[in-house]
Amino acid sequence: MTTTTYRDALRAAHREALQRDPRVFIMGEDVGQYGGSYAVTKGFYDEFGPDRIRDTPLSELGFVGTGIGAALGGQRPIVEIMTVNFSLLALDQVVNTAATLRHMSGGQFSVPVVIRMATGAGRQLAAQHSHSLEVWYAHVPGLRVLAPATLEDARGMLWPALEDPDPVVLFEHAQLYNLEGELADPPPAVDIEHAVVRRAGRDLTIVTYGGSLPRVAEAATALAGQGVEAEVIDLRVLRPLDWDTITASVRRTRRVLVVDEGWRTCGLAAEIIAGVVERAFYDLDAPPARVCSEEVPMPYPKHLEDAALPMPPKIVAAAQALCGRTA
Amino acid sequence: MITFRLPSLGADMDKGTLLEWLVRPGDAVKKGDVVAIVDTTKAAIDVECWHDGTVEELLVEPGAEIPVGTVMAVLREGGETPEQVRAQIDALRASPVQMAVPSAAATQRSAAPAAAAAGRVRVSPAARKRAGELGVGVESIAGTGPDGAVTLADVEAAAAKVAPASRAEAMRQTIAAAMARSKREIPHYYLAEDVPLAVATAYLAERNASRSVTERLLLAPLLVQAVARAVQRYPEFNGFFRDGAFVPGPGVHCGVAIALRGGGLVAPALHDVPSRDIDTLNRELLDLVQRARAGSLKASELSDPTITVTSLGDQGVRSVFPIIYPPQVAIVGFGRVTERAWIVDGAVGPAPVVTASLGADHRVSDGHRGALLLAAVRELLQRPAELAKATP
Secondary structure (H helix, E strand, O other), rough: EEEEHHHHHHHHHHHHHHOOOOEEEEOOOOOOOOOOOOOOHHHHHHHOOOOOOOOEEEEEEEEHHHHHHHHHHEEEEEEEEEHHHHHHHHHHHOOOHHHOHHHOOOOOOOOEEEEEEEEEEOOOOOOOOOOOOHHHHHHHOEEEOOOOOOHHHHOOHHHHHHHOOOOEEEEEEEEHOOOOEEEOOOOOOOOOOOOEEEEEOOEEEEEOOOHHHHHHHHHHHHHHHHHEEEEEEEOOOOEEEEEHHHHHHHHOOOOEEEEEEEEEOOOOHHHHHHHHHHHHHHHOOOOOOOEEEEOOOOOOOOOOOOOOOOOHHHHHHHHHHHHHOOO | OOOEEEOOOOOOOOOEEEEEEEOOOOEEOOOOEEEEEOOOOOOOEEEEEEOEEEEEEOOOOOOEEEEEEHHHHHEOOOOOHHHHHHHHHHHHHHHHOOOOOOOOOHHHHHHHHHHHHHOOOOOHHHHHHHHHOOOOOOOOOOOOOHOOEOOOOOOOOOOHHOOOOOOEEEEEHHHHHHHHHHHHHHEEEEEEEEEEEEHHHHHHHHHHHOOOHHHOOOOHHHHHHHHHHHHHHHHHHHHHEOOOEEEEEOOEEEEEEEOOOOOEEOOOOOOOOOOOOHHHHHHHHHHHHHHHHOOOOHHHHHHOOOOOEEEEEEOOOOOOOOOOOOEEEEEEEEEOOOHHHEEEOEEEEEEEEEEEEEEEEEOOOOOHHHHHHHHHHHHHHHHHHHHHHOOO
């Protein structure tokens, strides 16, 4: 075991990919000389050179499109977008091009691009840098959407994502980069297919992913102290969703709470609840519930930002209410 | 302002559980109107209001257990404005008087459900499904789930509560369920035939002459064997009616109805009866009776019977009109063996006779075949030495 951080685990994964496959290169804003906005690619510019670590102009539409073109041409590009908020500028390339070309070419073309971006709030970066728009991508057929929330996944998801012949969008929650912990050496292989039960419990299932996982884990610990045993599912893969794992858990616990930093309306939590109700209606012992971000542009002041986010006290209260307890 | 408090509904009642509000805020109530249903340890009781007024606020959620005297609702009197009453409610809340007012969070949650409470009982899908399986009525269960909904655990707790206190009661319920199903689902037809037993009893007397009392052969195993051999000839009486069709039994396993000392009965199986000789069958039957009365039957003995034989001869009845134990399709009954005037070779003389009767499922067999079955039972009993031998 070695002590590492989420950021370092990501960096190790990228280095390994660059070393293993000469077709892999990284492009994005400030990924080269500056070392990446979140320092994931720090040092790579010197190590791998400007051909493989490419700084791009501030044009998401342009460089994401370029990455897609390189993938079509046989390369294995990793395109870094600074945050999901700016990725909206590249939506046309991702949704209309990357996600559709296999279908529209009758299977003749595949687009093996990996598009990474930071997401989420909690760092007082205000409404244009803090939103969680994962569901915009999880909505789109043709994409695989990943949300590593642990060191293992930060270290292990990149390689299978690169091996996927179709476009993969990978979300890194900005608050996870400094997450510290132990990682096995060599790091365990992970899949990009399944959700994982991170904590077993009998009283309710809390489904979450990404930056909300540590908050849910904290809430689950608090709940255990109050006599409520929560089962925690880390989705890991936001598209396609692993319904087998979700439904099996809900069938056991009969209660489901979804914690999603995205907005409530038409969000990922809504989709999960709808899917659970479709699959396990007669197993439910309480109406499904969700804790999402408040429906406001993310506030700048710390106390308002915290109030807008699905923080542990809200999760605990929702779980208690779901179990018919008012504590 | 009028406060509506939980009344004592009996000298021994110190608390109750609100099951349901029959009024909602804004409703006008008159003296004597039933406004709520409250569960006491004895029963669900309609609670009346003794004042005229308008319901301003319901303070207790369905499902809550509250002490007698708790303010459950506040009524507005004629001439009062809602604002005046609200101020008084706030004052009441602030006072240390026992109000059983739920916490702020609970109040918030109850806002919507209070209106819904007067309608249908909230039952979770899982709870409703389980209630159906357990045969528990959900309407009288106090829910502990979100918004007072009945949960799975509530249903199971309620089922455990109504579960019979004693084994005798449990057995009564089991018999009731099985017999109700039989009479509801199975179109029975009944046939009866008198069977002379002179040869059979003479045979047994001869076999028993040299035996001690405890080793004596009884008539019962011979009767059971006669039925078993007869259904081998007419297999549509041996088996089950399942999913709309007859399924032949995987062997002839005769259930034997055994009355229990504490009341009730069981009908465990003697397995593969035709393959047993009379001594074996006699021994197995005695063992079965003993174990049935000791309460140590095996599950397979209870679930395996493919046809049942019942004998009420000891109680002195002449014939039985037996009811099929579902999903079996036939049952043969024997009455008391009596000395009757019987004509043998043109002369009237005394002879031991038993009335054999058949209750059979008309969905599977018809009276004609039933008659042949009983005729076979009679005929087989005229050749007891053959019945006594095991058949391969």
